[in-house]
Amino acid sequence: xxxxxxxxxxxxxxxxxxxxxxxxxxxxxxxxxxxxxxxxxxxxxxxxxxxxxxxxxxxxxxxxxxxxxxxxxxxxxxxxxxxxxxxxxxxxxxxxxxxxxxxxxxxxxxxxxxxxxxxxxxxxxxxxxxxxxxxxxxxxxxxxxxxxxxxxxxxxxxxxxxxxxxxxxxxxxxxxxxxxxxxxxxxxxxxxxxxxxxxxxxxxxxxxxxxxxxxxxxxxxxxxxxxxxxxxxxxxxxxxxxxxxxxxxxxxxxxxxxxxxxxxx
Amino acid sequence: xxxxxxxxxxxxxxxxxxxxxxxxxxxxxxxxxxxxxxxxxxxxxxxxxxxxxxxxxxxxxxxxxxxxxxxxxxxxxxxxxxxxxxxxxxxxxxxxxxxxxxxxxxxxxxxxxxxxxxxxxxxxxxxxxxxxxxxxxxxxxxxxxxxxxxxxxxxxxxxxxxxxxxxxxxxxxxxxxxxxxxxxxxxxxxxxxxxxxxxxxxxxxxxxxxxxxxxxxxxxxxxxxxxxxxxxxxxxxxxxxxxxxxxxxxxxxxxxxxxxxxxxxxxxxxxxxxxxxxxxxxxxxxxxxxxxxxxxxxxxxxxx
Numbered sequence: 001x002x003x004x005x006x007x008x009x010x011x012x013x014x015x016x017x018x019x020x021x022x023x024x025x026x027x028x029x030x031x032x033x034x035x036x037x038x039x040x041x042x043x044x045x046x047x048x049x050x051x052x053x054x055x056x057x058x059x060x061x062x063x064x065x066x067x068x069x070x071x072x073x074x075x076x077x078x079x080x081x082x083x084x085x086x087x088x089x090x091x092x093x094x095x096x097x098x099x100x101x102x103x104x105x106x107x108x109x110x111x112x113x114x115x116x117x118x119x120x121x122x123x124x125x126x127x128x129x130x131x132x133x134x135x136x137x138x139x140x141x142x143x144x145x146x147x148x149x150x151x152x153x154x155x156x157x158x159x160x161x162x163x164x165x166x167x168x169x170x171x172x173x174x175x176x177x178x179x180x181x182x183x184x185x186x187x188x189x190x191x192x193x194x195x196x197x198x199x200x201x202x203x204x205x206x207x208x209x210x211x212x213x214x215x216x217x218x219x220x221x222x223x224x225x226x227x228x229x230x231x232x233x234x235x236x237x238x239x240x241x242x243x244x245x246x247x248x249x250x251x252x253x254x255x256x257x258x259x260x261x262x263x264x265x
Numbered sequence: 266x267x268x269x270x271x272x273x274x275x276x277x278x279x280x281x282x283x284x285x286x287x288x289x290x291x292x293x294x295x296x297x298x299x300x301x302x303x304x305x306x307x308x309x310x311x312x313x314x315x316x317x318x319x320x321x322x323x324x325x326x327x328x329x330x331x332x333x334x335x336x337x338x339x340x341x342x343x344x345x346x347x348x349x350x351x352x353x354x355x356x357x358x359x360x361x362x363x364x365x366x367x368x369x370x371x372x373x374x375x376x377x378x379x380x381x382x383x384x385x386x387x388x389x390x391x392x393x394x395x396x397x398x399x400x401x402x403x404x405x406x407x408x409x410x411x412x413x414x415x416x417x418x419x420x421x422x423x424x425x426x427x428x429x430x431x432x433x434x435x436x437x438x439x440x441x442x443x444x445x446x447x448x449x450x451x452x453x454x455x456x457x458x459x460x461x462x463x464x465x466x467x468x469x470x471x472x473x474x475x476x477x478x479x480x481x482x483x484x485x486x487x488x489x490x491x492x493x494x495x496x497x498x499x500x501x502x503x504x505x506x507x508x509x510x511x512x513x514x515x516x517x518x519x520x521x522x523x524x525x526x527x528x529x530x531x532x533x534x535x536x537x538x539x540x541x542x543x544x545x546x547x548x549x550x551x552x553x554x555x556x557x558x559x560x561x562x563x564x565x566x567x568x569x
Binding site for chain 2: 075081
């Protein structure tokens with residue numbers, strides 16, 4: 001059986017003012033339906049570029065990307081993106097931000113009442129029913145990110161793409177949202193590809209961790225299967241030997257085998 | 266009747282009461298019913314504080330204006346050509362006592378002159394907004410159009426407004442539309458450039474949202490472009506109206522007709538310098554009011 005998301009020998013070369021820059025080379029990755037994949041690597045390793053390739057925001061210069069056996073060409077709502085900095089439209093309320101997406105995806109086939117119900121349900125899923133009529137400027141960073149997640153989930157995407165969704169949040173809020181995301185993903189059985197630079201986040205959330213080598217010409221260095229049983233509980237895992245073993249394998253890859261290249265002075 | 270009764274009652278009460286006893290001071294202070302003086306209550310304190318702040322805010326500008334008037338009086342006294350503040354004030358009072366008289370096309374009240382100038386600015390500026398704002402949107406949105414038009418804009422923008430007047434007179438054959446044309450061509454650039462800059466500065470994130478959602482060009486415009494660019498548009502509008510009002514005086518001096526610019530020139534020919542100084546103040550104050558009005562509008566539409 002074919003995998004849900006297939007990335008075959010994908011490469012990305014950017015034309016910059018200083019000439020060609022090879023960001024990614026020879027990426028081959030298959031993602032099954034319902035799988036949670038974490039992309040991890042040092043900054044500048046092209047993990048966001050890989051996510052943008054799947055999103056279709058940029059086109060691969062080499063290789064092929066398929067979603068459900070169809071070639072990925074350009075962005076589309078079946079590959080919803082949760083952006084790093086929430087990217088809510090500041091002049092629309094939380095409800096309107098989510099509704100914009102719902103209207104686009106389901107507007108052709110559903111009534112206005114159904115669209116509104118979908119929007120409310122998505123906000124309810126992330127626990128923001130009370131803030132539906134607030135503008136993004138009036139709510140906290142964590143709430144904004146939750147609206148961003150609600151917007152992506154409301155589109156019922158085939159793949160949910162998350163680009164360091166909790167990177168800008170404080171540790172407590174981040175932990176809280178990770179727990180919520182685990183519950184939501186378990187309930188919706190979503191296929192998720194998430195970019196992160198947080199080792200704990202990767203081990204806690206994902207089924208497989210894709211570790212990337214340093215750029216330029218970055219590629220997949222190693223793929224680690226996280227066979228911890230679900231549902232996972234962060235407190236229990238804190239004392240779990242296997243969890244620590246997985247965690248140290250990622251750390252070992254990142255800090256011993258892929259030492260961060262010395263910063264140019 | 267009742268009011269009178271009440272007063273009488275109060276009076277008799279006060280007169281018969283013990284308050285008038287020689288120990289008034291002590292009893293008043295000790296009386297439990299003594300009302301807190303207004304300036305010790307919360308709202309009273311706020312009033313006092315507000316008044317103090319108001320005066321603190323007013324003192325520097327007032328001082329500036331007083332110094333300016335003093336300097337003006339000094340200059341006026343040393344020479345004899347420029348009328349002093351009091352002389353000008355007297356002339357202004359006389360002028361504004363009848364602002365809307367009409368003794369034919371060359372002798373009308375100051376009110377008519379201001380309104381005529383505002384009318385021309387409104388037409389020229391309005392036309393510039395109607396053309397300039399959509400043009401700015403298109404230049405910002407389409408790189409090709411931007412590259413096509415930017416050399417032309419770069420050349421035309423720094424041209425002195427009055428250099429456009431002969432072209433206007435030649436093509437339009439009349440003074441009135443020619444001065445409106447000058448307003449149009451000189452006030453269009455800030456709106457074009459600011460709108461275009463606003464469109465280009467829309468965060469890439471918003472456009473990525475639009476791309477992921479596959480929004481139609483119409484939705485992109487109404488939900489993302491327009492609200493994101495509106496503050497930039499209003500900045501352009503504000504700069505433009507300033508330019509338009511700046512240019513109208515010069516344009517009217519050359520084209521004549523009823524208007525504040527022509528009025529200045531007319532008063533110069535009459536050697537009525539006091540009126541020229543009044544005109545300078547009028548132009549300044551009207552310009553300030555126009556800009557303040559647009560600032561309020563801009564505040565109303567900013568989403569942050």
